[in-house]
Amino acid sequence: xxxxxxxxxxxxxxxxxxxxxxxxxxxxxxxxxxxxxxxxxxxxxxxxxxxxxxxxxxxxxxxxxxxxxxxxxxxxxxxxxxxxxxxxxxxxxxxxxxxxxxxxxxxxxxxxxxxxxxxxxxxxxxxxxxxxxxxxxxxxxxxxxxxxxxxxxxxxxxxxxxxxxxxxxxxxxxxxxxxxxxxxxxxxxxxxxxxxxxxxxxxxxxxxxxxxxxxxxxxxxxxxxxxxxxxxxxxxxxxxxxxxxxxxxxxxxxxxxxxxxxxxxxxxxxxxxxxxxxxxxxxxxxxxxxxxxxxxxxxxxxxxxxxxxxxxxxxxxxxxxxxxxxxxxxxxxxxxxxxxxxxxxxxxxxxxxxxxxxxxxxxxxxxxxxxxxxxxxxxxxxxxxxxxxxxxxxxxxxxxxxxxxxxxxxxxxxxxxxxxxxxxxxx
Amino acid sequence: xxxxxxxxxxxxxxxxxxxxxxxxxxxxxxxxxxxxxxxxxxxxxxxxxxxxxxxxxxxxxxxxxxxxxxxxxxxxxxxxxxxxxxxxxxxxxxxxxxxxxxxxxxxxxxxxxxxxxxxxxxxxxxxxxxxxxxxxxxxxxxxxxxxxxxxxxxxxxxxxxxxxxxxxxxxxxxxxxxxxxxxxxxxxxxxxxxxxxxxxxxxxxxxxxxxxxxxxxxxxxxxxxxxxxxxxxxxxxxxxxxxxxxxxxxxxx
Numbered sequence: 001x002x003x004x005x006x007x008x009x010x011x012x013x014x015x016x017x018x019x020x021x022x023x024x025x026x027x028x029x030x031x032x033x034x035x036x037x038x039x040x041x042x043x044x045x046x047x048x049x050x051x052x053x054x055x056x057x058x059x060x061x062x063x064x065x066x067x068x069x070x071x072x073x074x075x076x077x078x079x080x081x082x083x084x085x086x087x088x089x090x091x092x093x094x095x096x097x098x099x100x101x102x103x104x105x106x107x108x109x110x111x112x113x114x115x116x117x118x119x120x121x122x123x124x125x126x127x128x129x130x131x132x133x134x135x136x137x138x139x140x141x142x143x144x145x146x147x148x149x150x151x152x153x154x155x156x157x158x159x160x161x162x163x164x165x166x167x168x169x170x171x172x173x174x175x176x177x178x179x180x181x182x183x184x185x186x187x188x189x190x191x192x193x194x195x196x197x198x199x200x201x202x203x204x205x206x207x208x209x210x211x212x213x214x215x216x217x218x219x220x221x222x223x224x225x226x227x228x229x230x231x232x233x234x235x236x237x238x239x240x241x242x243x244x245x246x247x248x249x250x251x252x253x254x255x256x257x258x259x260x261x262x263x264x265x266x267x268x269x270x271x272x273x274x275x276x277x278x279x280x281x282x283x284x285x286x287x288x289x290x291x292x293x294x295x296x297x298x299x300x301x302x303x304x305x306x307x308x309x310x311x312x313x314x315x316x317x318x319x320x321x322x323x324x325x326x327x328x329x330x331x332x333x334x335x336x337x338x339x340x341x342x343x344x345x346x347x348x349x350x351x352x353x354x355x356x357x358x359x360x361x362x363x364x365x366x367x368x369x370x371x372x373x374x375x376x377x378x379x380x381x382x383x384x385x386x387x388x389x390x391x392x393x394x395x396x397x398x399x400x401x402x403x404x405x406x407x408x409x410x411x412x413x414x415x416x417x418x419x420x421x422x423x424x425x426x427x
Numbered sequence: 428x429x430x431x432x433x434x435x436x437x438x439x440x441x442x443x444x445x446x447x448x449x450x451x452x453x454x455x456x457x458x459x460x461x462x463x464x465x466x467x468x469x470x471x472x473x474x475x476x477x478x479x480x481x482x483x484x485x486x487x488x489x490x491x492x493x494x495x496x497x498x499x500x501x502x503x504x505x506x507x508x509x510x511x512x513x514x515x516x517x518x519x520x521x522x523x524x525x526x527x528x529x530x531x532x533x534x535x536x537x538x539x540x541x542x543x544x545x546x547x548x549x550x551x552x553x554x555x556x557x558x559x560x561x562x563x564x565x566x567x568x569x570x571x572x573x574x575x576x577x578x579x580x581x582x583x584x585x586x587x588x589x590x591x592x593x594x595x596x597x598x599x600x601x602x603x604x605x606x607x608x609x610x611x612x613x614x615x616x617x618x619x620x621x622x623x624x625x626x627x628x629x630x631x632x633x634x635x636x637x638x639x640x641x642x643x644x645x646x647x648x649x650x651x652x653x654x655x656x657x658x659x660x661x662x663x664x665x666x667x668x669x670x671x672x673x674x675x676x677x678x679x680x
Binding site for chain 1 (some may be wrong): 433434435436437438440445449455466498501521522523524530531533534535536537542543544545546547548549550551552553554556572573574602603604605606607608609611612613617618619620621622623627632633634635642651653655660661662663665669
C-alpha cells in the first residue's frame with residue numbers, strides 16, 4: 001500500500017503542462033483550463049494544477065470502511081483474585097507474568113513492572129488488534145488502577161507519540177463492594193474495540209453507575225468518566241462500539257413504561273470527550289423508548305446511522321466516524337525568478353494554496369489555486385511557478401518543500417509530487 | 428528588427444564550485460502551441476540568438492561555459508534578434524543548463540511581436556455538472572449550530588466556522604462537498620470533506636469548516652467549494668464572504 005501523488009513534469013522539465021496559469025472559470029476539476037497571459041496587475045488569474053493519484057490507496061476519503069451493528073465491548077478474559085496465584089501468557093512475543101511478588105510484561109523493547117498487588121486482585125487483556133496490553137489491579141479491594149501499555153509505537157490523534165513499551169493511558173476509581181465477593185472482577189473492564197478500555201461498576205459513594213473510558217489514542221490525559229444516575233429495575237445501560245471503534249455509545253435501556261427517559265450519548269475514543277449526535281449537521285438528542293436498543297451504521301455519511309431507541313422505533317443520525325473527513329490533499333504554488341535551477345537564491349514568493357478533498361487511485365483533478373499575493377514582477381518578466389502536492393496530514397505524502405522557511409533549499413523538482421513551469425509576468 | 432533580451436539566473440546551490448555549460452536551443456513549435464486561446468501566431472524569424480554575460484551585449488554565443496563558486500549565482504543574458512513581422516508572430520528558446528554531462532535545468536524564453544495580448548476569461552463548462560446550488564455562505568461562532576440565525580460578522584483575527592448551505596437541485600446520491608480555497612483572502616481553514624449521503628431534491632444541507640482569519644486583512648473574497656455526487660462531474664460552487672465590518676457575511680453564488 002503506497003500513497004503517491006504526481007504533478008506531471010514537462011518535457012523539458014521546466015515546462016510542466018500540469019501547471020497552467022489561467023483566467024478561465026473551470027466548472028469542474030475534471031476539465032482542463034487554457035493558458036492565460038499574466039500581467040503585473042492581473043487579479044483574476046488562477047494557477048490550475050493537475051494532481052494525479054499514482055499510488056495504491058485512495059487519498060482524502062473515509063478510512064473506515066466497515067459498516068453494520070455497533071457491538072458490545074469485550075470483557076477482559078483474565079482475572080486473578082489472590083496473592084498466591086501465578087500465571088503466564090504470551091502473545092506476539094510479549095509475555096505477561098503474574099506472580100506473588102511482581103507482575104510484569106516483557107518482550108523486545110518492552111519491560112514493564114506492575115509491582116505486587118496487596119489484594120491479589122487483577123485482570124488483564126490484550127487489545128483485539130494486539131497493539132496494547134491493559135492491566136488493572138486493586139491495592140485495597142474495591143479500588144482499581146488501570147494501565148494501558150503500547151506494544152508498538154503509537155501516534156495519538158493530536159500527533160503526539162507513545163513509544164513502544166510506554167504507558168499510553170491510565171485511570172483509576174473505586175467501585176462499590178464490601179468484601180471480596182462483591183468487589184470488582186474482570187467483568188467490570190472491557191476493550192471497546194481496540195481504541196478504548198471501558199470500566200463500569202456501581203459507584204462506591206452512593207447510588208449511581210460509575211463509567212470511565214480510557215483512550216490510548218486521545219490527547220493526554222486520555223480518559224473520560226461520568227457518574228450516571230441509577231434507576232434499579234427501570235434503566236439499564238448498553239455499551240455499543242462503532243464499527244471502526246472511534247465511538248463508544250452509551251445506550252439507556254428503558255426496562256418498563258414508568259422508567260424515566262434517558263438520552264443516548266457517545267464518547268469519541270480519539271478525543272476522550274462526549275460527542276453530540278448530529279442530524280444533517282445539526283445537534284440532536286435521542287431518547288430511549290424501550291429495552292431493545294441498537295445502533296447500526298449503514299453508510300459513512302449524514303444520516304448514515306440508524307438508532308433503535310428500544311421499542312422498535314428508529315431514528316437516523318449522522319455517522320460520527322465519517323460524515324466529515326478531515327484532511328485531503330494540499331496543493332501549494334510558489335514562484336521564483338527565472339533561474340536555470342529552481343533554487344531559492346533570489347527569493348521565493350508564495351502564490352497560494354488550495355485543497356483537493358478526495359483523490360482515488362488512478363484519478364486526477366485540476367485544482368484551482370488562487371493568487372493570494374498578486375503578480376508583482378520585481379522588474380523581471382520571467383518567473384518560474386513551483387507546484388507541490390501533499391496530504392494535509394503531513395505524513396501520508398509529506399510536504400516536499402517549504403519555500404517560506406529561512407534559507408530554503410532548492411525546490412526538489414525531481415520528486416514526483418513537485419513540478420515547475422516558466423511563465424512570463426508582463427508589465 | 429527587434430532585440431529581445433532576457434536575464435537568466437544560473438545558481439550553484441551546492442557547497443562546491445560548479446562548471447556549467449549553457450546553450451541556447453530553439454523551442455519546438457509544440458512548446459509554443461499553448462499560447463493563450465485566440466492568440467494565433469506564426470513563426471517569428473530569428474536573425475541572431477546567443478548568450479552573453481554582459482548585460483549590454485547586443486549579441487552572444489550559442490554556448491557559454493561558466494565556473495560558479497559554491498552557493499553563488501551568475502546572471503547571463505539571452506539575446507535574440509528577430510526580423511520585423513507584419514503579422515503576429517512568436518518564437519521561443521530554451522536556455523539549457525548542463526552540469527556533469529547532464530542537462531539539469533533550464534528556462535524557456537518567448538519572443539513575441541507584438542507583445543502577448545491580455546487574455547479574456549471564459550467559462551469551461553462541465554459535461555454533467557452536479558446539480559447542487561450554494562444558497563448561502565456565512566460564518567458562525569465555532570461549534571455553533573449551522574443556522575443563518577447564528578450568523579456572525581467576521582473581523583480580522585477571528586476564529587469562526589464558515590457554513591455553506593447547499594441545495595440539491597435533484598435527488599443526489601453519495602453527495603460530498605469540500606472547500607477548495609478561500610480566494611485571495613489569507614485566512615486559513617481546516618480542510619475537510621463532508622459526506623452528505625443521499626439528498627432528496629430541494630433539500631438544503633449544511634457543511635462547515637473551521638476558519639482562522641489573519642490579524643490584518645479585510646475585504647470581500649470569493650471562496651470555491653466543490654460539490655460531488657454519483658453520476659455527475661465534480662462541480663465548483665463560488666460564494667463571497669467578507670472580513671471586516673461587523674455585519675453578517677451574507678453571500679450568494
